[in-house]
Amino acid sequence: xxxxxxxxxxxxxxxxxxxxxxxxxxxxxxxxxxxxxxxxxxxxxxxxxxxxxxxxxxxxxxxxxxxxxxxxxxxxxxxxxxxxxxxxxxxxxxxxxxxxxxxxxxxxxxxxxxxxxxxxxxxxxxxxxxxxxxxxxxxxxxxxxxxxxxxxxxxxxxxxxxxxxxxxxxxxxxxxxxxxxxxxxxxxxxxxxxxxxxxxx
Amino acid sequence: xxxxxxxxxxxxxxxxxxxxxxxxxxxxxxxxxxxxxxxxxxxxxxxxxxxxxxxxxxxxxxxxxxxxxxxxxxxxxxxxxxxxxxxxxxxxxxxxxxxxxxxxxxxxxxxxxxxxxxxxxxxxxxxxxxxxxxxxxxxxxxxxxxxxxxxxxxxxxxxxxxxxxxxxxxxxxxxxxxxxxxxxxxxxxxxxxxxxxxxxxxxxxxxxxxxxxxxxxxxxxxxxxxxxxxxxxxxxxxxxxxxxxxxxxxxxxxxxxxxxxxxxxxxxxxxxxxxxxxxxxxxxxxxxxxxxxxxxxxxxxxxxxxxxxxxxxxxxxxxxxxxxxxxxxxxxxxxxxxxxxxxxxxxxxxxxxxxxxxxxxxxxxxxxxxxxxxxxxxxxxxxxxxxxxxxxxxxxxxxxxxxxxxxxxxxxxxxxxxxxxxxxxxxxxxxxxxxxxxxxxxxxxxxxxxxxxxxxxxxxxxxxxxxxxxxxxxxxxxxxxxxxxxxxxxxxxxxxxxxxxxxxxxxxxxxxxxxxxxxxxxxxxxxxxxxxxxxxxxxxxxxxxxxxxxxxxxxxxxxxxxxxxxxxxxxxxxx
Numbered sequence: 159x160x161x162x163x164x165x166x167x168x169x170x171x172x173x174x175x176x177x178x179x180x181x182x183x184x185x186x187x188x189x190x191x192x193x194x195x196x197x198x199x200x201x202x203x204x205x206x207x208x209x210x211x212x213x214x215x216x217x218x219x220x221x222x223x224x225x226x227x228x229x230x231x232x233x234x235x236x237x238x239x240x241x242x243x244x245x246x247x248x249x250x251x252x253x254x255x256x257x258x259x260x261x262x263x264x265x266x267x268x269x270x271x272x273x274x275x276x277x278x279x280x281x282x283x284x285x286x287x288x289x290x291x292x293x294x295x296x297x298x299x300x301x302x303x304x305x306x307x308x309x310x311x312x313x314x315x316x317x318x319x320x321x322x323x324x325x326x327x328x329x330x331x332x333x334x335x336x337x338x339x340x341x342x343x344x345x346x347x348x349x350x351x352x353x354x355x356x357x358x359x
Numbered sequence: 360x361x362x363x364x365x366x367x368x369x370x371x372x373x374x375x376x377x378x379x380x381x382x383x384x385x386x387x388x389x390x391x392x393x394x395x396x397x398x399x400x401x402x403x404x405x406x407x408x409x410x411x412x413x414x415x416x417x418x419x420x421x422x423x424x425x426x427x428x429x430x431x432x433x434x435x436x437x438x439x440x441x442x443x444x445x446x447x448x449x450x451x452x453x454x455x456x457x458x459x460x461x462x463x464x465x466x467x468x469x470x471x472x473x474x475x476x477x478x479x480x481x482x483x484x485x486x487x488x489x490x491x492x493x494x495x496x497x498x499x500x501x502x503x504x505x506x507x508x509x510x511x512x513x514x515x516x517x518x519x520x521x522x523x524x525x526x527x528x529x530x531x532x533x534x535x536x537x538x539x540x541x542x543x544x545x546x547x548x549x550x551x552x553x554x555x556x557x558x559x560x561x562x563x564x565x566x567x568x569x570x571x572x573x574x575x576x577x578x579x580x581x582x583x584x585x586x587x588x589x590x591x592x593x594x595x596x597x598x599x600x601x602x603x604x605x606x607x608x609x610x611x612x613x614x615x616x617x618x619x620x621x622x623x624x625x626x627x628x629x630x631x632x633x634x635x636x637x638x639x640x641x642x643x644x645x646x647x648x649x650x651x652x653x654x655x656x657x658x659x660x661x662x663x664x665x666x667x668x669x670x671x672x673x674x675x676x677x678x679x680x681x682x683x684x685x686x687x688x689x690x691x692x693x694x695x696x697x698x699x700x701x702x703x704x705x706x707x708x709x710x711x712x713x714x715x716x717x718x719x720x721x722x723x724x725x726x727x728x729x730x731x732x733x734x735x736x737x738x739x740x741x742x743x744x745x746x747x748x749x750x751x752x753x754x755x756x757x758x759x760x761x762x763x764x765x766x767x768x769x770x771x772x773x774x775x776x777x778x779x780x781x782x783x784x785x786x787x788x789x790x791x792x793x794x795x796x797x798x799x800x801x802x803x804x805x806x807x808x809x810x811x812x813x814x815x816x817x818x819x820x821x822x823x824x825x826x827x828x829x830x831x832x833x834x835x836x837x838x839x840x841x842x843x844x845x846x847x848x849x850x851x852x853x854x855x856x857x858x859x860x861x862x863x864x865x866x867x868x869x870x871x872x873x874x875x876x877x878x879x880x881x882x883x884x885x886x887x888x889x890x891x892x893x894x895x896x897x898x899x900x901x902x903x904x905x906x907x908x909x910x911x912x913x914x915x916x917x918x919x920x921x922x923x924x925x926x927x928x929x930x931x932x933x934x
Contacts, residue, residue, distance in 0.1 A: 225772050225773060226772055226773075226776065227776070227777050227780070228773055228774060228777065230774055230777065234777070243426075246425075247425060247426070247428070250424070250425050250428075250430050250431060251425050251428040251429070251430065251431050252431065253431070288772055288773065291772055292772065295770055295772075296770075310767075310768045313767060313768065314767035314768055317763055317766065317767040317780060318426070318767060319426070320780075321763045321764075321780065322420040322421060322426045322427075323421055324419070324421045327419065327420065327421065330780075330781060331763070331780075331781065333419075334725070334726075335417065335419065335597065336595050336597055337595060337596045337597065337725050337726035337727065338595055338596070338726070339580075339593065339594065339595065339596050339726055340549055340550060340594075340596040340724070340725065340726035340727070340728040341550065341724060341725040341726060342549075342550030342551055342552040342553070342555070342556075342724050342728075343550070343552055343553045343556075343722055343724065344722070344723050344724055344725050345721055345722070345723070346720070346721050346722065346723040346783070347721070348723075349723050349725070351781055351782065352760075352762045352763060352780070352781060352782050352783045353762065353783075354763075355419075355727070356598065356727065356764070
């Protein structure tokens with residue numbers, strides 16, 4: 159069982175111990191306790207400790223997601239807090255092993271950055287960051303297949319976080335909650351962007 | 360639900376007790392209520408009201424705590440089995456059973472995935488809605504190849520009842536005129552997309568025995584008066600189905616049978632009532648009612664009725680019978696044959712083949728279609744069997760364009776990667792096998808000798824395994840689908856057979872099978888217990904073979920037919 163899960167249990171048990179279970183429920187309500195763990199967008203989340211990543215790791219993760227989906231004429235991953243979302247999602251949905259793998263990749267990116275450029279990853283310029291990320295993805299120049307797999311995992315979470323965010327789904331992709339029926343053959347130019355809506359993911 | 364009457368304590372003797380409120384129970388209640396019988400529907404779970412209790416319907420992904428994924432702590436504690444279902448996510452989890460409260464065991468070395476939906480409406484809220492008739496070949500299959508006992512009915516016996524239920528349910532589909540897959544009473548079919556139409560055309564010339572058709576599903580593409588008067592509307596192609604559909608566009612207890620039953624004024628519902636056993640009177644050889652345990656406070660109570668329709672799901676119904684032991688029926692009620700609990704079957708969904716389709720870059724679609732492609736079973740009689748195995752399988756799937764969900768692992772960064780996410784990728788196609796599982800007495804469910812659930816009811820122990828026949832079928836399905844894709848000119852063909860445990864197709868059938876001979880079957884050809892005249896089991900437990908097609912439509916037709924028979928028998932005072 160993950161340490162995060164254990165921590166959440168401890169917190170709930172702790173609240174109960176301090177206030178008494180009934181009192182804790184009355185004061186906070188189940189929903190309030192739940193909302194303490196609910197993901198809310200905070201683009202500045204990289205400036206503070208996360209639940210899985212430390213503050214220093216969050217800064218690096220912020221740079222990584224920014225290189226995966228940069229801000230262009232449309233919003234990018236950092237604009238929708240993909241870094242904060244990944245920290246939240248890892249803590250709530252993923253296993254301890256997956257959490258460890260994600261942290262390990264972030265640390266590896268920084269280690270390689272210091273080794274190659276004598277700079278922390280987040281202080282590198284775009285070119286340097288992209289070179290390191292590309293090497294990690296290709297498992298070369300000091301990166302191995304494990305690093306590649308870990309990077310792909312973070313990349314997948316970034317894409318998921320971005321495309322299921324309100325801005326990503328509504329503005330970057332095309333969202334149609336009530337299509338009104340099914341049409342099997344429509345010219346793509348009539349739609350113009352990929353559908354974001356799937357109902358379940 | 361207008362005029363629905365919820366009850367708790369009652370000493371009244373109802374005309375009929377219907378146990379269960381899913382696909383089958385809903386139909387039994389509707390039919391009896393419409394025929395003027397005062398009907399008590401006994402449901403083990405909570406009340407779910409149409410529209411009001413569809414709490415996740417219409418929520419956008421960003422409005423979920425974890426973007427539709429379920430909290431790992433919750434999964435660990437309550438949904439370790441249920442999470443295996445493709446439809447399990449944060450917007451549907453409240454319609455799945457809680458594994459913590461619903462424990463079961465499996466015999467050493469075996470596995471069984473038991474998906475539950477214990478609330479008013481049962482699995483009719485969660486089902487995949489694909490709806491097909493069994494053919495005469497299916498009803499004759501056991502006799503034709505000698506595996507299992509002969510169904511006591513033939514297609515002609517059920518055909519008018521398929522007609523009857525289909526008009527009420529609303530089945531979209533195309534009139535395909537195939538001997539192995541009889542047409543239903545259809546509403547207009549869903550469309551195929553561009554590559555699917557092309558595939559269908561190519562296959563028609565190359566593999567005339569493997570027609571590619573649009574699947575048939577219980578969605579209103581063109582609502583009729585019979586649907587509209589219940590407040591049902593056209594399918595919006597949202598793919599919100601398993602969250603509950605306020606349009607009532609797909610068939611469920613809540614959208615259709617319950618309001619139809621309720622408007623008669625004859626429907627009474629006892630929710631939160633876990634049936635522990637049936638009350639049997641040895642002197643008259645009749646059931647008198649049911650013993651229930653309150654779902655919440657565990658107190659006991661009884662309900663009384665002149666007739667019992669057991670519609671608690673294949674496994675649920677048989678569990679109740681096995682647990683209803685009397686002096687006469689020491690191994691479970693209506694079990695003089697000794698076959699109760701045996702011949703448990705599911706469908707085998709353990710293969711998938713996919714390929715890339717070149718071209719069609721200018722083609723896209725609007726909406727999330729609840730239907731797909733379907734290739735009906737082509738090994739449907741012994742003369743057509745593959746030499747390596749008995750019976751056959753259907754293929755189902757469809758063509759779609761890759762999108763951001765496929766690109767999360769693609770190489771690349773920056774603007775070009777971002778641009779890739781914004782547009783659909785190449786067309787892909789996939790076909791999954793839906794194989795028949797042979798009836799086998801060794802595949803069975805029994806009551807555990809010592810372990811009980813929180814209601815004090817013995818837990819079920821499953822002992823179910825795939826045989827080599829099913830394994831070979833899956834391997835063959837990969838070869839066949841690959842060959843079809845190859846002839847169609849598709850690229851990058853990839854197929855694999857897996858071995859997920861039985862249960863996960865959620866098409867469990869058998870365990871209280873129909874038959875002509877009381878010595879080797881539990882039910883007669885009208886779903887009536889051979890041993891006890893006022894007991895009917897009309898859900899999947901009654902199946903003598905699994906056939907290939909999705910079974911729910913047949914549950915409905917069997918139930919409507921059984922009610923018609925039971926009413927005549929009551930009038931003639933034989934029950």
